[in-house]
Amino acid sequence: MKIISVDDHIVEHPNVWVDRLPREYRDAGPRVISEDGSDFWLYEGRKTVYATGISAASGRDKQDWSRDGLSFSEMVLGCHDPRARLADMDTDGVWAQLCFPTFPRFAGVRFLRGDDKKLALLCVQAYNDFIIDEWCSTNRDRYIPLGVLPLWDMSLALKELERVLALGFKSISFPELLEPLGLPTWHSGHWDPLFSAVADAGVPLSVHIGTSQFRMPVSTDAPGISADGLAAASLALLAAPMMAMVADMTFSHVFHRFPSLRIALSEGGIGWAPYLMERLDQVWDKQRLWAGLPESDLLPSELIRRHFYGCFIDDLFGLANRHAVGVDNIMIESDYPHSDSTWPLTRSTLVELMKDVPDDEVHKMVELNARRLYNFPDSEAG
Amino acid sequence: MKIISVDDHIVEHPNVWVDRLPREYRDAGPRVISEDGSDFWLYEGRKTVYATGISAASGRDKQDWSRDGLSFSEMVLGCHDPRARLADMDTDGVWAQLCFPTFPRFAGVRFLRGDDKKLALLCVQAYNDFIIDEWCSTNRDRYIPLGVLPLWDMSLALKELERVLALGFKSISFPELLEPLGLPTWHSGHWDPLFSAVADAGVPLSVHIGTSQFRMPVSTDAPGISADGLAAASLALLAAPMMAMVADMTFSHVFHRFPSLRIALSEGGIGWAPYLMERLDQVWDKQRLWAGLPESDLLPSELIRRHFYGCFIDDLFGLANRHAVGVDNIMIESDYPHSDSTWPLTRSTLVELMKDVPDDEVHKMVELNARRLYNFPDSEAG
Numbered sequence: 062m063k064i065i066s067v068d069d070h071i072v073e074h075p076n077v078w079v080d081r082l083p084r085e086y087r088d089a090g091p092r093v094i095s096e097d098g099s100d101f102w103l104y105e106g107r108k109t110v111y112a113t114g115i116s117a118a119s120g121r122d123k124q125d126w127s128r129d130g131l132s133f134s135e136m137v138l139g140c141h142d143p144r145a146r147l148a149d150m151d152t153d154g155v156w157a158q159l160c161f162p163t164f165p166r167f168a169g170v171r172f173l174r175g176d177d178k179k180l181a182l183l184c185v186q187a188y189n190d191f192i193i194d195e196w197c198s199t200n201r202d203r204y205i206p207l208g209v210l211p212l213w214d215m216s217l218a219l220k221e222l223e224r225v226l227a228l229g230f231k232s233i234s235f236p237e238l239l240e241p242l243g244l245p246t247w248h249s250g251h252w253d254p255l256f257s258a259v260a261d262a263g264v265p266l267s268v269h270i271g272t273s274q275f276r277m278p279v280s281t282d283a284p285g286i287s288a289d290g291l292a293a294a295s296l297a298l299l300a301a302p303m304m305a306m307v308a309d310m311t312f313s314h315v316f317h318r319f320p321s322l323r324i325a326l327s328e329g330g331i332g333w334a335p336y337l338m339e340r341l342d343q344v345w346d347k348q349r350l351w352a353g354l355p356e357s358d359l360l361p362s363e364l365i366r367r368h369f370y371g372c373f374i375d376d377l378f379g380l381a382n383r384h385a386v387g388v389d390n391i392m393i394e395s396d397y398p399h400s401d402s403t404w405p406l407t408r409s410t411l412v413e414l415m416k417d418v419p420d421d422e423v424h425k426m427v428e429l430n431a432r433r434l435y436n437f438p439d440s441e442a443g
Numbered sequence: 444m445k446i447i448s449v450d451d452h453i454v455e456h457p458n459v460w461v462d463r464l465p466r467e468y469r470d471a472g473p474r475v476i477s478e479d480g481s482d483f484w485l486y487e488g489r490k491t492v493y494a495t496g497i498s499a500a501s502g503r504d505k506q507d508w509s510r511d512g513l514s515f516s517e518m519v520l521g522c523h524d525p526r527a528r529l530a531d532m533d534t535d536g537v538w539a540q541l542c543f544p545t546f547p548r549f550a551g552v553r554f555l556r557g558d559d560k561k562l563a564l565l566c567v568q569a570y571n572d573f574i575i576d577e578w579c580s581t582n583r584d585r586y587i588p589l590g591v592l593p594l595w596d597m598s599l600a601l602k603e604l605e606r607v608l609a610l611g612f613k614s615i616s617f618p619e620l621l622e623p624l625g626l627p628t629w630h631s632g633h634w635d636p637l638f639s640a641v642a643d644a645g646v647p648l649s650v651h652i653g654t655s656q657f658r659m660p661v662s663t664d665a666p667g668i669s670a671d672g673l674a675a676a677s678l679a680l681l682a683a684p685m686m687a688m689v690a691d692m693t694f695s696h697v698f699h700r701f702p703s704l705r706i707a708l709s710e711g712g713i714g715w716a717p718y719l720m721e722r723l724d725q726v727w728d729k730q731r732l733w734a735g736l737p738e739s740d741l742l743p744s745e746l747i748r749r750h751f752y753g754c755f756i757d758d759l760f761g762l763a764n765r766h767a768v769g770v771d772n773i774m775i776e777s778d779y780p781h782s783d784s785t786w787p788l789t790r791s792t793l794v795e796l797m798k799d800v801p802d803d804e805v806h807k808m809v810e811l812n813a814r815r816l817y818n819f820p821d822s823e824a825g
Contacts, residue, residue, distance in 0.1 A: 240662065246663065249664060282630045284737070294687070297723050301686060333715050336714030337679075340758075352667040379718065
């Protein structure tokens, strides 16, 4: 079996945008500066850390992990170099990866928040070009291309979607919560043209925990909490906003209108899913009349099995309950190079976790479900 | 086996406060008025519905359930009359109940928000007096007295706690999230005197979903959503803020400082617990150094098993995973007279749900765990 991990991360090298933006945008576009020995991204005059210690943790001692900034030279090559990454994947026993962006944030939220939307569109396109030309071209059999879209403008988003689909992209990174990002809701109808286009193309949306930066309400003086609300407790709870997304979408018109739309939930774990499916069925049974839910012959749990795919790093409870989740809906992830990653022990960890699971079910979860969902590699690719 | 339900609701009759407040407070204190044929509570000049259709649903046709207001005469007697309630419990096959307040809101949050804090304290005391003198005195073997406290003032809270403990109260209703109510956090140390007092008295806190009125972020245009964010999806997600509480408290100093503190999670279900316990253990393992968590020899999952009790209405997935949750930590609830209630079929529903569960485990979950946790009835009672 070839292990396909559906949630890993690229820490973009300093020249991703400098190499690709038109000359007049090179100063305002994302570039890396060094100050007092530390590297920072500079974009539209705003300075952010190059990467945090916990987002480029692989290969570094656990004692040294922190949310403080890390410079380019402090992280392992596999963070930003696609060939070094392949070598790290070999060490890890992982055949292929689907990688999310770091500086652009998941779903390209950084550019959604950019002031100059012409520049922001160029940044989105430059990132997608980097992914296909520089990262995935290293080995089209081992990298699943994941694109981002200009979420602030539907006609631009549809145009960029058409462009990246023609380039062979296999999925689009999309937010788990929309309103915290100032975007229209699932119910609004705004996203229907996009849902229609990805559903027609057979391309799933990949929805990563934390995309909206919404944090669960843990105490504002919790140990080690950051200015934006990240503490150990809110980190442990990142699946909860994803549960909210699943409930909200399942009770909307979206899946009734787009029966072939597929959504991969990235880094959300799977152990909570059977509880939520049962709870939504109960609410549907008892409360749908006063709550005005759309008419349907399908129970919420059936809609969830048709439309959502989950993945896990080391979710023993979820694995034990894989039949309640749906063995065809589960994939695995190595989360390289984040602090939650199983690297360099992903394969041996999975062997241990799955020692009592029948081979055909293991094969689905570690490889076949991802190949089917992402249509990877397809006949055009490679 | 005698079934003990640890989450039910009293819809207070119109005279609970009128009967008990000093004469000068009878106008400003809670009383019921009728306008255009509908009943409303009036408290400090503010008008609220007497009860919503879904909070007094028992005995009414599901077609007629709604969040609209219901008048006194429209609800079944068991909502507000302790003798009629006992008859309804007999029909339901339920021996005993622990009942939460309705007009005061869970944990007495209505009075926390009152303008005149002298009146608010009198309202808290009047409610507690009503519970012990009028409601539970009907049958001290079948009603577990649950009190509320003046949460806005620690010395008043400790004084009222002492008073109600002397009256035989078995538990205190407490919020699941504090900051949304403008209260100090678990970490602040503010609550330590209260935690110390209830831990010493062996009295658990009963924490009901929705107490803080924090809603999970579902779309603001979700079907049937109310002004305060209640829709089918956010109703289905009411366990999520409770998950946040469990994570936040477990990563605080509280359980290390008060090793005999016990917390009952009311109406939260149990199916999500094993996932969260495992997730907290993983975060503890990987992230505790940078996150600055308190030193401990106990894993988060062990702390959770020592300190938290859950209950369920009809959580099949949780029941199937009762050993992962902890059979000693599970109780049941009938949620009378809310729309989620199993009344009048609680006993037969439990028989069906638990048909494959060994009798000794059934006995723990339906009766013995509640008797132990709430010390009910004790030698002084009855």
